Amino acid sequence: MGLYNPRDSGDSNEGSGIPGVEKVVFYQRPSFGLKIWGPFVPASDNLTALYSLTALQTVIGITMFRTVRMRWRDTSFWGRVTKGANAIGGSYVLFNSGLEVSRLLLPYDPWYDEAKRARESAIAQGKKPNWWFGPLDQKPMSLAEWNEKMDVWILDQEENLDRQSTALVGSPEIKMGYNHIKEQNTRRQSEILEQLQHNTFERNRPLHQSKVALRELHNPKHQVVIPEEYQSEENSDFYEIWDLNDPWNVLANDANILVRFIPASVDIKADDKVQESTTS
């Protein structure tokens, strides 16, 4: 694991640098086959960058082989040297690309998890990690640790093979229940649609008021947003508006709840006063 330090690397002169500029010890990001890039290897959770760099490396390797082929008949001394160097370099680079791709294809990668965790915790602390490198002060685990975690993971997976092959099987009642509900809903929808079309629709009163008051939850205040530039319905882009108001996102927001219990000691004053739950 290389250590890359952009400024001079003595610990003694800490604080003597430019005021406001923190000294960052930067550790090279780990990889299997991108070692030739030195400190420019991207963070292990930046898959886009990792794949692009691997692709670039592959292109370089192919170029080198191509040079060999182009100069195939060149038998001069420098011609031979160039061919030899390109052949060796090309195979090395391509072999490394293969290594990196095989790592990227692994279903589990401790480095990926580690880098992702570091990036998220940096964001949680209000820092803005570098897109390419992740948080600069993060120190990735060594290859030995990586191996160890991988071993644990493989054993863990082996132990779980039985479970992975079994599927939860539901009872036929679930299916019947679904069909029943669907039928009922379809009927009710036709009913409501008819009433709406003939202007006989009466808004239902809620049948029951809940004991647990969930007023705010019951009355979602999400408004459909239509971009300013659209003047009329006919000329608007449906997919843009739909994505902007995606019902699944609205639901995700509704389902993001916070449950808190507030205990209270025995009320000495009155027994009949029952505190109702409220939303905050």
Next chain:
Amino acid sequence: MLRSQVGRVARVINPAKFHNSRWQAVRSSSRYSGYGTYPPRRSWTKTMLTLIGGLGVVGGVTWWLYWPHHTFSSSVAKILRKGLWAESDREGNDYKKALEYYIEALQLAQSENLDPLSDEYTGIQLKIGQMYEQLSMFPEALMIYTEICSNYLVALTTPGAVSNSLRPHLIQKDLRVVIKCAQLNTSDPQMCKLMLMTHLLVAQEEVAKKSAAVAKLISRDSLRADQEDVSITSDANTVEESLKDPTKLQLNRGAWEPFRDELFNARELYVALCISTGDIWTAARTATATVAWMINAECSPVQIIECQNNLGSVLFLNAEALGNKISQGTRSGMDESELNQLRQGQKQSLKSSEKCYESVLQFSKRLPTEIRRAEGMEESIALATYSLGVVKLHNGELIPARNLLREARLRAKAAGYEELIQNAENELGKVRDALEKTNPSKESPSDANQIEALLEAHDKGPSDFTVDVAKSTR
């Protein structure tokens, strides 16, 4: 068109670049020799363009697979667009009109055989549900949400119905809908409980599949445990230990994604439902397991602290429930050994509850300031302080209780946590009453008086308990 351009470029470049005898020799032997001065069998530009083209195709496929896109038929899309406009403020939030369009769109989609599991189909259903809610038609809304999640349940429990790569995403959506159902179905908490449990089991099984270690952790779960015993509190200590040193833990976030947050929200809701149906034992078991799982799933410190607070409160409630059982048992002449067991359980619960709050307070002190500033953190700390005060009051330690409650009131005011300010005022009132009762001469209360106050408190029946379910702002 592109090809001919390439050819032209190659023609311009090649003679100049490769005007050298070696290359000529190769070329003349190639089968393209009939073309005259060009081209080489594979030109560099062509290779490059092929590569870029290939990358473009790969990128396109990736985009197609991962970018959210909708494929409504154009006729359905047209009706939906009308609905969206009717719903918006451009046309005066006409929810009735919008509902009409959405039902029409669903009927059309049904006649076009759109897959009911697709995001398009469920999207229309959700829209109908939202309109029902806007129109206060909650039973109808509940029914349509129930339809969506029943269909997910059928698909998820039919072998081979859903591909393995799609399952996690369906589960995530399923949990969201189930949470919504539980929020709407306030008349039948037992039904909600059952429903949440069924869907949670499917989700938890999915997590267990991903790792044997997590599977072991989950198998200790409470949801299906039948045997009742009072020693549910053994896990509270390990939780406290783990909060102290998170680096020692085995973490496995990947197994819980992508539905981690939905799963824990649903479990917290399940605990709340257990409490409201009086099933405190299940609530305590579930809450205990949830904290341990949350740590394994690498939830944020605020989430863990909130859950730990809830666990403390559930344990406190459990202690009170056991206290009631004891007083009932004493009256009805219960077996002495059984009574002792209950007392043991009560003592343990109370102690664990206290520990939960204490560990929250200690843990929060060590957090970096950035994390302490996270939203909800101050409220959680205020709540832990308050709850610890309540436990102390319950134990008859009046002076520490008063100090803690005052601190909690102060923190709640700073955080703008109105609900807690009110509760703290109430509890402080009780402390004042108790202090006057036990010690009119304003000296510090003796042990005997404390015990007396404690016994008195026990005979008052079940305690107050507020379940606070709010929309998270995070």
